[in-house]
Every structure is written in C-alpha cells, then in structure tokens.
Amino acid sequence: MELPDELVGEVKIRAAITGRTVKDLVAELLREGLGMTGPTPFESRAASAFVEIGEGGLPVIRCAPNAPAKRTSVEGLLALEQQSQTEEDLKRAGIPL
Numbered sequence: 001m002e003l004p005d006e007l008v009g010e011v012k013i014r015a016a017i018t019g020r021t022v023k024d025l026v027a028e029l030l031r032e033g034l035g036m037t038g039p040t041p042f043e044s045r046a047a048s049a050f051v052e053i054g055e056g057g058l059p060v061i062r063c064a065p066n067a068p069a070k071r072t073s074v075e076g077l078l079a080l081e082q083q084s085q086t087e088e089d090l091k092r093a094g095i096p097l
Contacts, residue, residue: 013059017050 015025054060063069069077090097 010059013051013061017061 011022011025011029015022018025050062050064052060052062061069072080087097
C-alpha cells in the first residue's frame with residue numbers, strides 16, 4: 001500500500017511518541033476509521049497533545065520534561081534522524097544493515 005509522504009511522516013511521529021510500531025498504529029487507525037473497534041487500552045491519546053502543527057505547516061513535537069530529547073543536542077537529534085532514514089532506505093532497497 002502506498003500512502004502520501006505527509007501521512008507516513010505523521011504516522012511515524014505518532015508511533016514514536018506513543019512507543020508503538022508503525023504497523024500496530026496503522027492497523028489500529030484503520031480499525032477505528034472503519035468503525036471496527038474503539039480505542040484500545042494501550043493507546044495513548046494524551047500523546048497526541050505533544051504534536052501540533054507549527055506556523056510553517058510542519059509538525060512541532062513538545063517533549064515531556066524528562067524526555068531524552070530534552071538532553072540531546074540539535075546535532076544529536078539530526079544525526080538520529082539521518083541514521084533512521086538511512087536504515088529505512090536500506091531496508092526498502094533490500095540491502096542488509
């Protein structure tokens with residue numbers, strides 16, 4: 001299934017914030033959208049309060065006061081993002097890590 005990049009990005013952000021896999025989150029959102037079930041007990045609706053859309057239309061993530069991201073430099077966060085994107089690209093291309 002191919003989805004628009006902005007949806008994939010939003011799902012990845014929400015999955016990371018809630019500590020879930022993208023697969024589990026997408027399955028749950030589809031079930032909810034299709035009216036198959038209500039929210040599961042594991043789901044953290046409060047986590048969505050950490051994500052908002054900034055003035056430029058980009059997502060802004062507010063971290064909990066004790067979140068590791070609060071102690072990580074911008075350079076460190078960018079390096080983690082780059083590493084994650086590289087690993088995802090390699091996986092999609094079928095290249096072992």
